[in-house]
Amino acid sequence: LSDRRANYHHGDLARALVDASLELLALEGPEAFTLRAAAKRAGVNHRAVYRHFQDKRALLAKVAEGGYRMLAADMDRATSTGGTSRDRLLALAEAYLRFARREPARFIVMFGRRLNEDGREQALEEAIREALRVLARELDAMSSAQTEPRRRDAGITLWASVHGLSALVVARRVPLADRHVHAYVRTVMGPVVDGIMRALA
Amino acid sequence: LSDRRANYHHGDLARALVDASLELLALEGPEAFTLRAAAKRAGVNHRAVYRHFQDKRALLAKVAEGGYRMLAADMDRATSTGGTSRDRLLALAEAYLRFARREPARFIVMFGRRLNEDGREQALEEAIREALRVLARELDAMSSAQTEPRRRDAGITLWASVHGLSALVVARRVPLADRHVHAYVRTVMGPVVDGIMRALA
DNA sequence: ACCTGAACACCGTTCAAGT
């Protein structure tokens, strides 16, 4: 408290608050997350948050935005190793599931409560589109001969399946040990990928 | 308040509180749900809730339990009309999605925050199993020649896909007008069902 | 038995003030 930098962030406070929020979410889970606890962890009065974010929702929107960018990067990396279309779609699904398992609290924030009802969070929307673009790109590369609406439907099939699997695993409705993730994705998502490829063939 | 029945429920208060909670969830959404507001809507002091439920979580567990029973009944009804295996699996998926759209707040309660961490809510667990049994029954009827583990994997594929689709629709990440639900389920879930049937063939 | 009043330690948000 005597250290000026400890409670005076010179513009980095926004980032410090996001970092503190992530630590809090990882340590205590999404239920325990409060604006006041995040501020305390960043070393400032809870009122200081309003200097940088409109409200609690806006702070969580930034947390979610970073998550979508990570997810996009993970899926991009997973699909850039080559291999068949089938291999790449399964690798993309595996990256999605691994992200959800690595950051369960952030995953819940990203897909839980609606953070952009009023459409103010443009950066968040762009991050979401960025993630979905990686998914769409793989389907486009695989089936450029097909019409756009059919490829979009296939994208929703793939997204829904991998998202549902991740949500059920994160909620522990479906048990899954770390070392089985690779094989499990192929067992559970294999039929979906095959069905999609056949529909687009 | 002068009417004795208005604030003295003679043992029906538990049910009255669940009903009030459902109204509140339907009207205001899961964010706005509070123990105090549910009690107020039922016409009693908020402390009266603790006479019938251990805590807020236990009240929500009852809300979720009723939801799983409805979901099980809906899926059961949808699959009892006969038709091919493919027709029945698609009808089951449609029932799941329609349930989620009809009761979005309850759907979020059912699959959001973990309501049974300590394993106290046996009735809730049984209701969940009841719903999953309908799903498993359809896959068993379709592929009795296959081994049990493979049918269970297929069950997870189907559940993950239809659950993910429902979650994305409820969160309005995927737009869907009421009158398009029937065709949409066949477009999006068709490839999944075909992939599953081929995997179990 | 069943319900309530008062209290506790929280929460997000607003207003006016301090450096």
Add this chain to the structure above:
DNA sequence: ACCTGAACACCGTTCAAGT
């Protein structure tokens, strides 16, 4: 500019008391 203190209207939960 940036942060804080005090206050407001909430929240879930506990304790002791009322009918």
